[in-house]
Amino acid sequence: MNPGFDMKQYFRVVAPRARLKTSWRGPLGELLFDDLLTSDLVWKLVKPARESDIQISATQPASNKTSTTTLSVGSNQPPGTDPQGVKQNIDGKLQAEGTQAPTRSETRDSTGTLWSLPPEMHLLILSFLDSLDIMSFGLTNRYYTDVAKKALVSYYRSLYGQWAGTNIVCIGARTDPNYYPPGLSLSDEELRALAWEKDQYYDRQGVRLDRRKPFTLSNLMYGAWCEEDPIWLPLTERLRADINRFNSSRLRNIRIDPSLDVIFRQGRFDDIWYYFPEDQEWILRNLTAKQIVRSKTLALLDGLIKGPQIGVIGFGEVILALTCWSSCRAFPPPLDPTNICNGLWAGHCFDIMLLSRHKAETKNEKSDWTDVSDDVRVLMEMLWEIENGPNWVEHILGV
Numbered sequence: 001m002n003p004g005f006d007m008k009q010y011f012r013v014v015a016p017r018a019r020l021k022t023s024w025r026g027p028l029g030e031l032l033f034d035d036l037l038t039s040d041l042v043w044k045l046v047k048p049a050r051e052s053d054i055q056i057s058a059t060q061p062a063s064n065k066t067s068t069t070t071l072s073v074g075s076n077q078p079p080g081t082d083p084q085g086v087k088q089n090i091d092g093k094l095q096a097e098g099t100q101a102p103t104r105s106e107t108r109d110s111t112g113t114l115w116s117l118p119p120e121m122h123l124l125i126l127s128f129l130d131s132l133d134i135m136s137f138g139l140t141n142r143y144y145t146d147v148a149k150k151a152l153v154s155y156y157r158s159l160y161g162q163w164a165g166t167n168i169v170c171i172g173a174r175t176d177p178n179y180y181p182p183g184l185s186l187s188d189e190e191l192r193a194l195a196w197e198k199d200q201y202y203d204r205q206g207v208r209l210d211r212r213k214p215f216t217l218s219n220l221m222y223g224a225w226c227e228e229d230p231i232w233l234p235l236t237e238r239l240r241a242d243i244n245r246f247n248s249s250r251l252r253n254i255r256i257d258p259s260l261d262v263i264f265r266q267g268r269f270d271d272i273w274y275y276f277p278e279d280q281e282w283i284l285r286n287l288t289a290k291q292i293v294r295s296k297t298l299a300l301l302d303g304l305i306k307g308p309q310i311g312v313i314g315f316g317e318v319i320l321a322l323t324c325w326s327s328c329r330a331f332p333p334p335l336d337p338t339n340i341c342n343g344l345w346a347g348h349c350f351d352i353m354l355l356s357r358h359k360a361e362t363k364n365e366k367s368d369w370t371d372v373s374d375d376v377r378v379l380m381e382m383l384w385e386i387e388n389g390p391n392w393v394e395h396i397l398g399v
Contacts, residue, residue, distance in 0.1 A: 010172070028320070031320055042352060046276070047161045047164060123154070168347070276309075300393065326341040
């Protein structure tokens with residue numbers, strides 16, 4: 001074990017089994033108090049609300065609730081991801097409301113063609129394409145414009161929660177060999193594979209030599225084993241970038257293409273918070289320990305809650321603080337008697353979802369989940385006091 005503490009020690013959040021790591025790193029005292037970085041973790045773990053979750057919202061006006069989702073040009077109903085409930089015409093093909101679907105005479109013999117497939121198959125096919133190809137497909141006719149609009153919503157929603165359900169560790173740079181968090185639960189085969197790594201160096205004559213040196217978790221912070229996952233780009237900026245790429249690659253202009261206008265301006269793209277409702281409670285779930293942290297208990301004020309994102313102390317800050325793992329302390333022992341670098345949740349699996357969805361999915365489970373919100377809040381407030389002093393609440397919130 002490394003003695004003492006090192007407040008300048010760098011940390012980085014890594015998902016070893018998914019072979020991913022954050023694009024950002026730094027001293028723990030800086031990462032914890034950077035809202036941009038901690039919100040990035042939330043987007044990597046959150047599961048967007050489903051259409052059914054949104055429709056059962058207790059505070060949503062009844063006029064906004066729908067029993068089915070239809071693909072229709074100009075419809076105010078947001079397209080969801082469930083292809084069931086699609087409106088079909090007498091021939092079994094999708095009939096876009098307010099538009100005229102091509103007839104058999106117009107499409108000649110449609111038997112055995114893409115057009116003859118049911119809407120569910122069209123959506124399934126598009127689920128294998130990227131956003132630019134879906135856009136191109138949507139410009140072929142009015143019917144496929146509706147299909148593409150629904151497929152693009154599903155595509156952009158799938159970008160959230162890429163790290164959900166995988167092991168996560170916030171690794172410190174000063175981690176000793178063979179020092180792994182119990183929560184990572186490495187198999188004997190994995191431990192043998194991680195025991196040594198090949199290292200290249202140059203002798204005094206400039207000759208490159210190979211040698212073996214002990215492997216540590218710190219190697220995952222910088223080596224090629226884990227790929228950098230870019231910081232989360234807001235959906236509006238991601239959409240704008242995709243449109244620019246589409247225009248430049250196909251020499252199109254969204255201002256003069258009515259189909260693109262239908263796909264984007266009538267879809268649920270700019271309204272990011274539609275799939276992250278603020279009138280329902282969100283929770284952070286530790287899937288390994290079967291524990292939850294509730295947003296309303298964690299937040300210092302209700303006004304700081306915006307869906308899964310919470311101001312000052314939120315789910316991202318909790319993940320950083322409780323998954324730290326290093327052989328060297330990040331803070332002096334008098335300030336941090338519990339030593340958060342031996343994180344209780346290091347190596348565990350997580351996700352973030354609506355509390356109502358969690359209750360629905362776990363109602364038949366035999367073992368109970370534990371609410372640790374109060375304990376987690378006490379720990380987080382202790383860390384904020386270390387950084388900002390005893391009157392940190394009044395200083396930060398101005399109350």
